[in-house]
Amino acid sequence: MAAALRARPGERLRLCFLSYRHLTHLARTVLDEYAQRAEIEVVDRAFEGALAVAQERERMGTVDAFVSAGANASYLRGSLKSPVATINVGGYDILLALLRAREHSDRVGIVTHRRTIPEIDAIKELLRIEVTQGAYQTAEEASARVKEMAAQGFPVIIGSSVVMEAAEKLGIHGILAYSLAGVRQGLEDALELARIARLESARYEQLNGVLQHVQEAVLAVDLDDRITAANPAMETLLGLSAGAAIGRFAVEVEPELSLAGVLAGGEAEKGIVLRIRRRDFIANRIPIREHGQISGAMITVYDARTISEADKSLRSQARRRSVLSTRYALSDIRGTSPAIERARGTAARFAATDLTVLLSGESGTGKEVFAQAIHNLSARAGRAFVAVNCSAFPESLLESELFGYEDGAFTGSRKGGKVGLFEAAHTGTLFLDEIGDMPLTLQTRLLRVLQEREIVRLGSVAPIPVDLRIIAATHQPLEELVRQRAFRADLYYRLNTLNLRLPALRERPEDVTVLAEGFVTACLLRMGSRLPAPAVVAPLERWLTAYDWPGNVRELENLCERLTMLVVHFGSADAIPPDILRHDCPELFRHGPAPDVAPEDERAYVAGVLAACDGSRQAAARRLGMSRATLWRRMKQLGIGG
Numbered sequence: 283m284a285a286a287l288r289a290r291p292g293e294r295l296r297l298c299f300l301s302y303r304h305l306t307h308l309a310r311t312v313l314d315e316y317a318q319r320a321e322i323e324v325v326d327r328a329f330e331g332a333l334a335v336a337q338e339r340e341r342m343g344t345v346d347a348f349v350s351a352g353a354n355a356s357y358l359r360g361s362l363k364s365p366v367a368t369i370n371v372g373g374y375d376i377l378l379a380l381l382r383a384r385e386h387s388d389r390v391g392i393v394t395h396r397r398t399i400p401e402i403d404a405i406k407e408l409l410r411i412e413v414t415q416g417a418y419q420t421a422e423e424a425s426a427r428v429k430e431m432a433a434q435g436f437p438v439i440i441g442s443s444v445v446m447e448a449a450e451k452l453g454i455h456g457i458l459a460y461s462l463a464g465v466r467q468g469l470e471d472a473l474e475l476a477r478i479a480r481l482e483s484a485r486y487e488q489l490n491g492v493l494q495h496v497q498e499a500v501l502a503v504d505l506d507d508r509i510t511a512a513n514p515a516m517e518t519l520l521g522l523s524a525g526a527a528i529g530r531f532a533v534e535v536e537p538e539l540s541l542a543g544v545l546a547g548g549e550a551e552k553g554i555v556l557r558i559r560r561r562d563f564i565a566n567r568i569p570i571r572e573h574g575q576i577s578g579a580m581i582t583v584y585d586a587r588t589i590s591e592a593d594k595s596l597r598s599q600a601r602r603r604s605v606l607s608t609r610y611a612l613s614d615i616r617g618t619s620p621a622i623e624r625a626r627g628t629a630a631r632f633a634a635t636d637l638t639v640l641l642s643g644e645s646g647t648g649k650e651v652f653a654q655a656i657h658n659l660s661a662r663a664g665r666a667f668v669a670v671n672c673s674a675f676p677e678s679l680l681e682s683e684l685f686g687y688e689d690g691a692f693t694g695s696r697k698g699g700k701v702g703l704f705e706a707a708h709t710g711t712l713f714l715d716e717i718g719d720m721p722l723t724l725q726t727r728l729l730r731v732l733q734e735r736e737i738v739r740l741g742s743v744a745p746i747p748v749d750l751r752i753i754a755a756t757h758q759p760l761e762e763l764v765r766q767r768a769f770r771a772d773l774y775y776r777l778n779t780l781n782l783r784l785p786a787l788r789e790r791p792e793d794v795t796v797l798a799e800g801f802v803t804a805c806l807l808r809m810g811s812r813l814p815a816p817a818v819v820a821p822l823e824r825w826l827t828a829y830d831w832p833g834n835v836r837e838l839e840n841l842c843e844r845l846t847m848l849v850v851h852f853g854s855a856d857a858i859p860p861d862i863l864r865h866d867c868p869e870l871f872r873h874g875p876a877p878d879v880a881p882e883d884e885r886a887y888v889a890g891v892l893a894a895c896d897g898s899r900q901a902a903a904r905r906l907g908m909s910r911a912t913l914w915r916r917m918k919q920l921g922i923g924g
């Protein structure tokens with residue numbers, strides 16, 4: 283195969299014809315017929331002489347296939363890597379040779395390679411000649427057979443060129459058994475072998491090119507665990523010069539690289555950790571099969587550091603994606619009340635640390651907004667910010683969301699496994715919203731993550747280190763849950779390292795107008811209206827500040843959107859017909875704090891909104907200024923929708 287390596291695609295095939303002069307002489311007479319298809323070199327050499335020439339051609343890479351005959355061909359085939367086509371003697375060839383021999387004598391000897399030809403017995407009767415036959419394997423045997431026949435008085439001997447040589451030496455008439463048809467057949471076979479060799483070598487070259495350039499170190503062995511190939515990365519790893527490992531036993535070169543186990547067991551071993559020259563590597567040992575039979579094995583070795591680099595880069599890609607989802611900086615948190623000023627100041631101080639933060643506050647008070655602002659002000663800014671609402675998933679799903687799973691960890695698990703949110707947040711911040719709804723078993727696992735700073739995927743035992751900051755949020759009083767044993771005390775203390783309570787909107791009514799103006803401005807901008815925000819807010823300010831905002835800022839934001847749409851539609855706030863304002867913005871007409879609302883009233887109100895939204899919880903939640911999770915919880919409390 284190496285011989286063909288230097289052939290350029292499209293170049294004529296290159297053959298080398300090697301034999302004694304009797305056969306090469308015959309071959310030369312047909313060369314012209316092949317001029318278009320091949321470049322054929324004819325060399326008058328046999329056995330050792332022929333082998334020396336052939337090996338030289340192989341080394342130079344100037345021949346795709348060799349052609350020879352009889353024992354010579356067998357001899358060459360045993361020592362060359364390139365294909366060797368054989369010129370065979372057919373029955374018809376022998377018949378023609380016998381006819382020619384009969385012109386000299388009616389006693390004819392036939393010496394053939396390997397075996398005699400039984401059919402001759404029938405022919406000799408026909409031709410009425412005496413025939414003796416002999417077979418040979420080597421040149422020596424050929425000349426011994428010729429000598430024996432000469433001694434028995436056979437004056438003519440038919441055989442291959444080696445037989446002709448021997449006969450001539452003894453002064454006996456030799457007749458070449460080969461015919462032109464046989465030579466042509468041999469050359470055709472050689473061309474086919476050369477064509478296949480070219481294809482194979484192109485494939486080999488391509489593969490070799492890949493192996494030369496892959497970062498992984500690759501080594502292949504034969505059935506004896508002897509090295510047959512090693513790419514430059516492997517040679518560098520082993521500190522060996524190019525080609526120095528070839529032919530040596532793998533175990534001698536580096537015991538860790540021995541593939542004896544895979545050769546014996548026939549099973550691939552993947553993801554094994556090896557220690558070579560005081561460095562850690564991850565390796566795959568794979569048996570090589572040809573036609574179903576193991577013919578060797580290979581090992582691919584990755585530097586564990588490369589994997590960790592790749593891991594970092596993959597994670598940073600994920601990070602870039604999730605960065606887009608953090609929208610809030612501390613400056614986006616609006617409000618001038620002392621309560622919100624205090625919260626902003628505390629958040630800024632927390633951001634300067636890397637400690638776990640617990641944000642508490644009613645739904646819609648801006649817990650996620652604060653979490654993002656802390657992240658964006660912290661040293662982890664620009665890294666991943668991954669948010670997960672613990673109340674939005676059933677337990678098993680939340681576990682796999684957080685921890686990820688290995689390929690085949692459970693029925694229906696995604697192929698190739700799944701990266702959990704802990705891993706996705708690596709080097710960044712994980713925001714665990716509604717932490718009070720986290721099931722106890724998961725609380726235990728979370729505590730372990732906080733302590734060990736590593737996670738174990740479902741279906742795996744291998745811990746994966748994670749570097750992240752946790753910001754948790756709750757609308758529930760966690761101390762109360764701890765008392766009720768619904769929340770682990772040790773986890774509570776760990777999460778509560780830094781605590782920030784976000785004030786409800788009713789505790790800071792002075793912020794309502796500022797917030798409303800902000801939301802209205804954003805909405806006007808989206809609608810392409812040039813109306814100034816105060817034109818929308820001012821006429822309604824009385825109502826806005828009187829309301830208790832049970833849904834807090836989210837509810838206010840939602841109302842502001844509806845209001846803005848009405849104002850834009852009717853041209854001014856005062857132009858909105860009262861019944862339409864009452865229908866579209868009912869909260870403006872509901873006074874008094876939410877706790878005063880009787881559950882029946884609230885049930886009727888929530889059910890009414892749901893009905894108005896055709897049962898769409900998403901739309902109803904928007905209307906009510908609640909997150910979907912809050913609406914769902916509220917519905918359960920109020921006994922709506924089962």
Ligand SMILES: Nc1ncnc2c1ncn2[C@@H]1O[C@H](COP(=O)(O)OP(=O)(O)OP(=O)(O)O)[C@@H](O)[C@H]1O
Nearest residue numbers: 614615616644645646647648649650651835836909
């Ligand atoms: N101080 C603020 N300034 C500007 N916008 C705010 C502020 N607080 C909250 N918001 C807005 O209110 C909405 C709700 O905020 P956020 O989602 O952070 O609340 P939350 O406390 O996490 O709610 P939940 O507990 O229901 O998940 C957001 O869309 C955000 O735009």
